[in-house]
Amino acid sequence: MEFSTPLRRLVATAEEVAGRNQEKIRDSIVKSIYLTAENIAHATACPKVEKSIDWDRKIDDILTSPVWGFPIMFAMLAVVFWVTITGANYPSEVLATGLFWLEDRLTDLFTAMQAPGWLHGLLVCGVYRSLAWVVSVMLPPMAIFFPLFTLLEDAGYLPRIAFNLDCFFKKAGTHGKQALTMCMGFGCNAAGVIACRIIESPRERLIATLTNNFVPCNGRFPTLIALATIFVGGSVALSLRSMVATLTVTGLVVFGIAVTLFVSWLLAKTLLKGELSLFALELPPYRIPKVGQVIVRSVFDRTLFVLARAVLVAAPAGGIIWLFANIPVGEMSLLATFAGWLDPFARHLGLDGFILLAFILGLPANEIVLPILIMAYVSGGALMELDSLAALRHLLVDQHGWTWLTALCTMIFSLCHWPCGTTLFTIRREQRSWRWTIIAAVIPTVIGCGVCLLLNYLVRGLGLI
Amino acid sequence: MGSTRKEPVIALAGNPNTGKSTLFNALTGLRQHTGNWPGKTVLQTKGSYIYKGRKYTLVDLPGTYSLLANSLEEQVARDFICFGGPDATIVVVDATCLERNLNLALQITEITAKVVVCVNLIDEARRKKLKIDREKLSCLLGVPVVTTAARGGEGLPQLLNLVDQVVKGEIRPQPRLVQYDPEVETAVAKLVPQVKAVLGDLVNARWLSLRLLEGDLTLIEAVEKLTGKNKHVPCGWC
The missing domain is CATH 3.40.50.300 (P-loop containing nucleotide triphosphate hydrolases)
Known part of the structure; x- marks a missing residue:
């Protein structure tokens, strides 16, 4: 940078005064500051900061040890999912029963008023039903997962996760803080993308941004949980069901982390080559979280916020989907026609046209993918009530020929496809580039298609299904 | 304004x-x-x-x-x-x-x-x-x-x-400043009047002198931006 004359003169004078001792002066300055700080601290704090037992250190030795670090991390993850899955089951059913009871009453009301069939269809079968689905499927897992996650965050566990994963990210050629931004992605990918600001180097920040989508956000967790419960859990004894579902979800998350690392590595080797920046990861002291505050905050600030967003998207989407499903084009509905176009391609991925269509229509928010799918399936056939997971299983398996492979491919595709509209918008805002925003959508989609395709043909080729 | x-x-x-x-x-x-x-x-x-x-x-x-x-x-x-x-x-x-x-x-x-x-x-x-x-x-x-x-x-x-x-202004703190090694203090003493002559009260002269001595040019860049044609304060949030 060019300086104006007086400043240049000042810099020159300073160099003259300092002579060749700039470095030495710097060291001396830093030393003096540290010494002064030390003296003041010793004079004012007593006893000196020598704790009889350094509990933080002792806990860290275990939580970040090479032997125990990973098992504890996965156990922690599994416990969080297990509590979420088992805990969400009951309220989910209660909500569904209640909300569908209300749907019947609404139907009665419409009949009593002799409202036209299309109005009832649009408002009750379209708008109301998707709202009921979003609330009963999404709310309980979110209301349990968010507080649990916030408790871990408040206690100070997140930096320990970053510490454990640091070597992997380093090997992938990216910044260790990416582990932190990845963790934030569990709550919401848009939040994760914003958190990428903590990474200073633009190259490494970009990598973290592009790969954030591979950890399932709260909008996708319930989808994964529902499918895992129905398909993987459904095949074992009742007592083991939630355990197996938990392991499946945990496995998917681990798979997502593996994909994150792989894509990061690929990007660091190809498009985004560059120097690895060094950083010191600080492990903050553990703090006992204020449980009450955490619960209130996470319920009001996060759960209700995310739910409101989902509802706002789901209500109009439900109406539109119902229209699509009921506007006939020739023999079939508009929705079925679209799905028919997508079907041949989707079959290669182990999905079907409706599933792919649901993902496409779910672009505004991942929360509505499953409700859209159900609506698309239901409105084609007889009107049925879906007030439990068993009914959902019946719909998917008996009426639409889902197999465990379909479920698995759907779950993988849910994990690896374009980010939701909000996340894409956030990426665009943070990176100020349409190019990288598009790449952020293309990468996971290509990966998702690739993995599903491979899996589908592998399983069928081996005759496992 | x-x-x-x-x-x-x-x-x-x-x-x-x-x-x-x-x-x-x-x-x-x-x-x-x-x-x-x-x-x-x-x-x-x-x-x-x-x-x-x-x-x-x-x-x-x-x-x-x-x-x-x-x-x-x-x-x-x-x-x-x-x-x-x-x-x-x-x-x-x-x-x-x-x-x-x-x-x-x-x-x-x-x-x-x-x-x-x-x-x-x-x-x-x-x-x-x-x-x-x-x-x-x-x-x-x-x-x-x-x-x-x-x-x-x-x-x-x-x-x-x-x-x-x-x-x-009811309390006017008088910070007790860090005392540096004699060589550093001598150098600072030499620079302070010159910094004051150029920048006046814009920046704390002692502090800027110290940064000049250790060759921190990012600060001079910030000062340049401040005193330059566009009086835009580089604080990153305006």
Whole structure:
């Protein structure tokens, strides 16, 4: 940078005064500051900061040890999912029963008023039903997962996760803080993308941004949980069901982390080559979280916020989907026609046209993918009530020929496809580039298609299904 | 734009993870995301609070350990304290590791005298049976010191009161500056008059001389931007 004359003169004078001792002066300055700080601290704090037992250190030795670090991390993850899955089951059913009871009453009301069939269809079968689905499927897992996650965050566990994963990210050629931004992605990918600001180097920040989508956000967790419960859990004894579902979800998350690392590595080797920046990861002291505050905050600030967003998207989407499903084009509905176009391609991925269509229509928010799918399936056939997971299983398996492979491919595709509209918008805002925003959508989609395709043909080729 | 600013601006500085954001939320009633991991506040956040009928703007700066190493966060924090013209700066320090936190406090008092040191997490210190002599600390630093537990709201009224007094000039802190080695002090003495001649009262002359001596050009760049044609303050948030 060019300086104006007086400043240049000042810099020159300073160099003259300092002579060749700039470095030495710097060291001396830093030393003096540290010494002064030390003296003041010793004079004012007593006893000196020598704790009889350094509990933080002792806990860290275990939580970040090479032997125990990973098992504890996965156990922690599994416990969080297990509590979420088992805990969400009951309220989910209660909500569904209640909300569908209300749907019947609404139907009665419409009949009593002799409202036209299309109005009832649009408002009750379209708008109301998707709202009921979003609330009963999404709310309980979110209301349990968010507080649990916030408790871990408040206690100070997140930096320990970053510490454990640091070597992997380093090997992938990216910044260790990416582990932190990845963790934030569990709550919401848009939040994760914003958190990428903590990474200073633009190259490494970009990598973290592009790969954030591979950890399932709260909008996708319930989808994964529902499918895992129905398909993987459904095949074992009742007592083991939630355990197996938990392991499946945990496995998917681990798979997502593996994909994150792989894509990061690929990007660091190809498009985004560059120097690895060094950083010191600080492990903050553990703090006992204020449980009450955490619960209130996470319920009001996060759960209700995310739910409101989902509802706002789901209500109009439900109406539109119902229209699509009921506007006939020739023999079939508009929705079925679209799905028919997508079907041949989707079959290669182990999905079907409706599933792919649901993902496409779910672009505004991942929360509505499953409700859209159900609506698309239901409105084609007889009107049925879906007030439990068993009914959902019946719909998917008996009426639409889902197999465990379909479920698995759907779950993988849910994990690896374009980010939701909000996340894409956030990426665009943070990176100020349409190019990288598009790449952020293309990468996971290509990966998702690739993995599903491979899996589908592998399983069928081996005759496992 | 009026010539006098009606709302005082208060900067909130401190090491990462000292509860700065918690304090910020407690004072402003905002709900900035807080979490127990360093680097959470990347850009400054602005909020406001009302004390004794007067509105104060509070700027939460990114957490840093020093103002010397020139990371992005440190430059943002440094430039705001130096050129953003805060009417007072609150330095939040962690009561449980005073020594490390005081490094930053000492560096800030070199830039500006209008500082209130807020020894936060005093509840944690108490739990660890750690006693802090607030008066002595205030005496040794030369600036007002208050102990707080921002999570429970303890000490916040005293903090607001001290800030108010500093802003109004009822308290005029006289920071006890770090004394450097004789060679450094001699060099500084040589430079200070020249810095004053060029920049006047724009920047603390002693502090700028020290940075010049160690060859910190990023600061000169910031000064250049400030004195150059476009009087744009490079504080990163305007």
